Amino acid sequence: MFETATATLDWLGVIVFTITGALVASRKQMDFVGFAMLGTATGIGGGTLRDLLLGSPVFWTQRPAYLLACLVVSCAVFFVAHIPQSRYRALIRLDALGLALFAVAGAEKAIQAGASGAVAVVMGVVTATFGGVIRDLLGGDSPVILSREIYASAAGAGAVAYVSLAALGAPRELALGSGFLVALLLRAVSLRRGWTLPRYRPRSRLPYN
Amino acid sequence: MFETATATLDWLGVIVFTITGALVASRKQMDFVGFAMLGTATGIGGGTLRDLLLGSPVFWTQRPAYLLACLVVSCAVFFVAHIPQSRYRALIRLDALGLALFAVAGAEKAIQAGASGAVAVVMGVVTATFGGVIRDLLGGDSPVILSREIYASAAGAGAVAYVSLAALGAPRELALGSGFLVALLLRAVSLRRGWTLPRYRPRSRLPYN
Amino acid sequence: MFETATATLDWLGVIVFTITGALVASRKQMDFVGFAMLGTATGIGGGTLRDLLLGSPVFWTQRPAYLLACLVVSCAVFFVAHIPQSRYRALIRLDALGLALFAVAGAEKAIQAGASGAVAVVMGVVTATFGGVIRDLLGGDSPVILSREIYASAAGAGAVAYVSLAALGAPRELALGSGFLVALLLRAVSLRRGWTLPRYRPRSRLPYN
Numbered sequence: 190m191f192e193t194a195t196a197t198l199d200w201l202g203v204i205v206f207t208i209t210g211a212l213v214a215s216r217k218q219m220d221f222v223g224f225a226m227l228g229t230a231t232g233i234g235g236g237t238l239r240d241l242l243l244g245s246p247v248f249w250t251q252r253p254a255y256l257l258a259c260l261v262v263s264c265a266v267f268f269v270a271h272i273p274q275s276r277y278r279a280l281i282r283l284d285a286l287g288l289a290l291f292a293v294a295g296a297e298k299a300i301q302a303g304a305s306g307a308v309a310v311v312m313g314v315v316t317a318t319f320g321g322v323i324r325d326l327l328g329g330d331s332p333v334i335l336s337r338e339i340y341a342s343a344a345g346a347g348a349v350a351y352v353s354l355a356a357l358g359a360p361r362e363l364a365l366g367s368g369f370l371v372a373l374l375l376r377a378v379s380l381r382r383g384w385t386l387p388r389y390r391p392r393s394r395l396p397y398n
Numbered sequence: 399m400f401e402t403a404t405a406t407l408d409w410l411g412v413i414v415f416t417i418t419g420a421l422v423a424s425r426k427q428m429d430f431v432g433f434a435m436l437g438t439a440t441g442i443g444g445g446t447l448r449d450l451l452l453g454s455p456v457f458w459t460q461r462p463a464y465l466l467a468c469l470v471v472s473c474a475v476f477f478v479a480h481i482p483q484s485r486y487r488a489l490i491r492l493d494a495l496g497l498a499l500f501a502v503a504g505a506e507k508a509i510q511a512g513a514s515g516a517v518a519v520v521m522g523v524v525t526a527t528f529g530g531v532i533r534d535l536l537g538g539d540s541p542v543i544l545s546r547e548i549y550a551s552a553a554g555a556g557a558v559a560y561v562s563l564a565a566l567g568a569p570r571e572l573a574l575g576s577g578f579l580v581a582l583l584l585r586a587v588s589l590r591r592g593w594t595l596p597r598y599r600p601r602s603r604l605p606y607n
Numbered sequence: 608m609f610e611t612a613t614a615t616l617d618w619l620g621v622i623v624f625t626i627t628g629a630l631v632a633s634r635k636q637m638d639f640v641g642f643a644m645l646g647t648a649t650g651i652g653g654g655t656l657r658d659l660l661l662g663s664p665v666f667w668t669q670r671p672a673y674l675l676a677c678l679v680v681s682c683a684v685f686f687v688a689h690i691p692q693s694r695y696r697a698l699i700r701l702d703a704l705g706l707a708l709f710a711v712a713g714a715e716k717a718i719q720a721g722a723s724g725a726v727a728v729v730m731g732v733v734t735a736t737f738g739g740v741i742r743d744l745l746g747g748d749s750p751v752i753l754s755r756e757i758y759a760s761a762a763g764a765g766a767v768a769y770v771s772l773a774a775l776g777a778p779r780e781l782a783l784g785s786g787f788l789v790a791l792l793l794r795a796v797s798l799r800r801g802w803t804l805p806r807y808r809p810r811s812r813l814p815y816n
Contacts, residue, residue, distance in 0.1 A: 215598045220546065220595035221596070222554075237451070244668070246453050247452075250453070253515075253517050256520060257516060267598060270600075306671075307674050335637075337638065389632065391636070391688075424809070427806050427808070428807060430804055431759055431763070431804060432753070435752075450660075456661075458726070459722060462725035465725050465729060
């Protein structure tokens with residue numbers, strides 16, 4: 190049951206992020222290989238960096254089914270990307286969903302690999318955001334992680350919630366679910382309300398130093 | 399003999415890609431250190447990412463001769479880059495050669511490391527393309543992998559040909575040679591003929607969503 | 608004592624580079640999360656790539672205190688970045704200091720991991736420069752490593768000095784100190800004097816091929 194919960198989060202995250210990568214490929218009118226590459230890199234990018242940093246075997250080299258899923262999903266998007274009324278809005282919403290899924294799945298995998306709480310939170314943020322960084326860079330968009338929106342902080346808050354609850358001895362499903370909801374709601378509400386964090390304000394007399 | 403065939407492909411690929419990196423440095427009129435860095439990063443970049451993903455020791459950390467070869471080749475290009483009539487054409491052709499060499503060498507190394515066929519194909523593509531991605535990013539060019547040309551797909555086709563033939567029990571040299579030729583010919587012919595793959599065409603009423 | 612010398616260099620390098628990352632965040636008027644991410648990525652980026660390439664465990668996954676230090680330093684910069692007369696000049700000078708610290712610390716760690724001299728020099732350069740590459744890319748600046756200045760070469764010279772002295776049997780502190788001073792002085796003097804290395808000059812009739 191426990192194995193299943195984590196594996197499910199991981200699979201859902203990979204599929205959701207693959208769709209966002211393929212949607213960017215459709216917006217850029219790429220060919221099929223572009224869909225497959227952008228979809229796959231977005232879907233597995235975050236988990237790949239997490240596994241490299243943790244020194245764990247990279248997850249998809251052990252289970253090629255992930256690669257085939259990325260290929261099938263990218264292929265499907267090639268044919269149905271015209272269906273959503275706004276591909277941009279679908280992209281943003283799925284990205285929020287993937288962010289929340291990977292924030293807890295990444296932290297969870299780090300805990301299982303024996304990492305401390307602080308490292309687990311960083312791994313949650315890395316897993317949740319790096320696929321999108323690759324997608325935005327390869328697609329030629331400005332990375333959403335650098336926008337003024339609440340993005341990496343939502344992933345961080347979800348990972349902190351999960352790690353804290355798990356450390357306090359909460360049941361695993363409760364901790365995973367709470368972390369997921371914290372990240373998803375924080376990202377969704379801040380998107381809708383246009384929430385941002387306070388920015389640094391220069392106090393010097395010179396406009397730019 | 400078998401060891402030799404793989405090592406030869408790897409060495410040739412490293413040298414050929416190092417030349418392309420140094421040629422970009424010459425086109426950008428960099429200094430000698432720029433030649434060495436761009437040449438080396440292009441020459442060893444693809445194999446480095448492959449080894450990291452496979453969890454194998456990074457090849458050049460075990461055999462520093464690779465680093466010295468990259469340095470010597472970059473240095474040589476610094477002095478002879480004015481000889482080819484068109485450095486751009488030399489660059490494109492050598493890049494196609496390196497792509498085909500690394501597509502089979504990368505898939506071969508993955509197979510030797512115990513990876514499945516699907517993972518081996520991905521490793522062929524990663525090895526063949528990542529050095530060029532680094533080169534183009536550091537050189538400030540748009541990555542050729544994102545162009546509309548047949549590039550990653552040529553590497554993928556070569557890797558698939560090699561992996562399939564090897565799985566069917568073909569002699570290793572035949573499988574390696576066939577994969578190499580498939581990738582090289584596909585890339586060369588599509589360059590000459592201007593072949594591209596069909597692109598995604600938006601079907602919505604709005605020009606951009 | 609020896610352990611201490613290396614650990615001290617590493618800690619100083621991480622802190623100094625974290626400050627440079629946070630200073631870039633202040634120049635871009637990012638929010639607090641931007642400070643934390645840019646500071647941390649700059650502080651630990653070089654050592655992370657070094658450890659991945661060496662196949663060593665990534666240093667901060669073993670000692671989360673590094674992450675907390677990056678967070679605290681980034682936070683402090685958020686509140687005091689207005690104090691230096693010129694944030695740009697502070698950034699350049701701290702970057703030179705971090706470059707020299709990491710050039711020897713990176714080469715030293717490679718030697719300890721059993722790498723050869725050539726690999727140790729490359730690891731020194733990678734550790735010294737990669738954090739800055741991440742900082743400049745994420746901050747939207749042109750990477751200083753690609754500038755015409757003496758930058759990677761200063762790191763390389765420091766690493767060569769350290770590795771050579773260590774190979775000749777010099778006391779470790781002497782070798783570390785000499786390598787550090789070579790890198791720092793070379794970078795500082797070339798900044799002040801505007802030294803550059805000779806660039807490649809095209810000899811063809813055509814302006815650009």
